[in-house]
Amino acid sequence: MKFKIFILINLIAPFLFAAKPKFNDNQIIAMTPHYFERNHSSPELLGVNIYKSRQGRVYQIDIQVDRNRINDDLSFAYSALTNMGQYAKKPIKQLIVVMHSDNYRNPPQVCIGKAKCSIDFWVHEKGEYQSWYKDCIHFKEL
Structure with missing residues (x-):
């Protein structure tokens, strides 16, 4: 009997220790600026x-975008949201990037995305960029 328990523990233990760490909202909020600081080409957070x-839990960031790099800045922002958001203790349903232009005549653009779809693309590398852009996100102006 002890041998069976020993075998069972040895089979289950790797799965228990392989689980991703989970962080509360305040921890994720505190870690997000560090994600941006570690890359010199990231947009200003x-x-x-x-x-x-009403749609569920939302993880939102506001960034200052360069009009010549808006797609790169958006991609970096979604990469950050998905990489950080996957570690939330409570699941995130929606990811929002508010992009403030360096041209002050342009109102901020808001990019709203589905978290699961975005995590599948950015973290698990499932699908193509164009499919993610078309199916997972949409834009609106403030």
């Missing part, structure tokens, strides 16, 4: 928030 809406 203006703000971070995690909150609950």
Whole structure:
């Protein structure tokens, strides 16, 4: 009997220790600026928030974008949101990037994305960029 328990523990233990760490909202908010600071080509991070809406939990960042690099800045922002958001203790349903232009005549653009779809593309590398852009996100102006 002891041998069976020993075998069972040895079979289950790797799965228990292989689980990803999970962080609360305040920890994720605190870690997000470090994600941006470690890459010299990242857009300027203006703000971070995690909150609950009718659609579920939302992870939002505000960034300052360069009009010549807007697609690169958006891609970096979604990469950051998905890489950080996958470690949330409570699942994130929606990812929002508010892009403030360096041209002050342009209003901020808001990119709203589905978290699962975005995590599948950015973290698990499933699908193509064009499919993610077409199927997972949409834009609106403030």
